[in-house]
Amino acid sequence: MHGSFRVGIGYDIHPLVEGRPLVLGGVRIPHGTGLAGHSDADALIHALCDALLGALNLGDLGEHFPETPEWKGAASTKILGAVAGMVERAGYALVNADCVVNAEEPRLAPHRAAMARTIAAALGVYAEYISIKATRGEGLGPVGEKRAIAVEAIVLLEKVG
16 A cells, blocks of 8 residues: 555764763663753754654754753653654554664773663663664774764554554
8 A cells, every 4th residue: 555654864973061961762871972952952862863854754852952942951752752643643553663873982882782772761662663773983083083973773664443
């Protein structure tokens, strides 16, 4: 049946700065720097939100959650919950999400399961639906130079009902 599956991709990058906590996938990760941004700057959740919105042709994150006082310092899990509501109202459900976090440091492997559980809870799905992988910049570009963290995400949605 045409239109029963939808695919979306998302990308986000934020600079690393001192004086901010590092939050990825809704999990606070011990590190000397954090991501700069209007909300909590969770690049993983932002890329995932853009993938979900893109799959449904609903625009992008900035269109729905602009840099206004309402969203200043907001937890990105709250934003993800709102996007999950948009997916549900459109009549779709998440089949799976695959995310790649590109960070020179810190090591993310110890935090991946917690990130998947936190994201899944915000989306109302099983953690097994959320894949989070980590890679490094190998010294190249802003990620490799430890100046930024970038994330790519892809989602598959299925029409329900």
